[in-house]
Amino acid sequence: MSAVMTEERRAFVNAVREFSARECGTREQRNALTEGGTSTHSPAIAAKLADLGWLGLTIPEEYGGSGGGLFDACLFVEEMSYGRLPIPSYPVTLIVANSYRKFAPEAIKHEVLGGVARGAVESIAMSEPGSGSDVASLTCRAERVDGGYRINGQKTWCSNAHHADHILLVARTSSEGAKHQGITMFSIPAGTPGLKMNQIDTMGGREVNDLYFTDCFVPEDRLVGAEGQGWAQLIAGLNIERVIIGALYLGIARRAFDDTLAYIKEREQFGKPIGKFQALAHRIADLATEITATELLVHDVARRVDENPEQLLPREASMAKLKASELSKQVSLEGMQMMGGYGYATEYDMESLVRASLVSTIVGGTSEVQRDIIAKTYGL
Template structure:
């Protein structure tokens, strides 16, 4: 089914596609840009996108951005993921930027949002060793002291902290009857005294980090929003985080599908292309149908969010995240199976697509958490 786009959006999609083919269109070039897959963010490419004005696509015009909505942002994310451009820092940057835009002081907005537009990276830190899916159980403590707060504790799985200018930290500033109360957001410069950033080795390369806070002093003006109200502030960003991850994985799923399709059309066994055998042909047909369903879901939810930007679409955003991430993992696995040994070889790239999709059903709220959220919206 053809995607119906405005002329402006079609031009954006075409421009991104051309950029990706030119800058990272071959495996050799992507290996060069990512240190053979170990560095998923390349600042040189990121800076070029900043010059084109793309990184500020969802940033308000008064801070130098384009001031566009969710549909445009999702298109950008989908197309850059499809083109395999190494800008992993963008997702956490735009999630963090949205929090500053909603709740930050004017100085914080100009620092962070202006930085985003100009190619700077931002990070956000919620998870702890004992608080993953149950984020509100976090214990990293920010104790009130004269002139500010003293932070102690450990954070983990913080994406892009090692390349970010700031970390948007969620810490506990008081103990209340509800664990969802007494949490506060802070703007933390990554070079501040008392913060140590330690990389975690993963199958996806250098992307996530442990953060260790030891008597780290943050002044009063580091608070983002209202002290003690971080949980409520975080809830307003659920649409954005889930839609970002959904769009990225839809693009990745499309790329895995297209690479698989190209292979089964060309690879011959028993005297004919393997894609002509019913066993593979039907699997291709099923994946193509599922991709269209996922795309229609994502487009519809993005349009609804743009129509009512102040509303939290908990059910719909969770559905989009669940569908697109699970589908991406499935398509990459099917691609590896249909490509046989070549799917396992680093030469062909399917194995790297699989590595990038497997974790997508975990970060940003696991698939199990998304299903639980969807179920709750039906009164279950």
């Protein structure tokens, strides 16, 4: 645990850990909560967490939350990830809620942020078939009409949109000027006419979606922030996004490490536990060191954001996301190797941790994009 941990925060982390172990500590429990593992999100678990007040950690008190900071959110995300809580939509919901908190009109804040505190899911639609890492090249169009906007276009890779109460849409309202200009955000309620959604099958299950907008009308009062300022609004949320993702994959890395360690202490070959062999013992030592360093990095960036929420930390936030995502992949793959065939079998959780971690270096900006950002902060 990092130096900014207080006794109150330690007690909170322990409470989340105990809840996770009690409610979904086994694969059988998680399968029962997710329709045999075919769904990724459990409304029942989300409702219990909301009743405990944990889903409103970073929601201001006037909207039904407890007004905590990014560090508190990271602790929760890290522990829910470690404990395999079936609410993978929550990190994205947190990221989206930050944009609503900063830029949405009061009516939408009460609607959306209050819902988050009560367990609602939120989603964001940025990527398109032709604009992934180059988000600013998006072409989904929002045209001004009487009383609002008419939207046409496609979005893809929209996480948990099929569970969401609203979609935070990033669309183009003008083609004049540079590609970063003329981008605008809208809050679109689920079920709005003209919005069609198809789930995408992935190795991690049905977590992401294609969205199709066909003459989809959005009233003017669903505008989030100022027209044409969507890119600046996205940039303002990058600290939150990348640090939250860092916490998410730090939790997976820790879980893969602990599961591996437990296995190699028990599994015997050649007359002794396989963890006693230097080849595995040294791997464990290296992974433990990397996890501790990554934890310190993620926690430190979260603390710095809390101290100065308006300060952009492109270098540090990208470092946290890069390091934690790369580490989660490394630890889970190393864990599978050390566990041998059992690491590949569904009898153990390691194979699911591998599947969960493989996408870590793609979502929220690829590792290559993060390295580009870090390099640019050094004048390269």
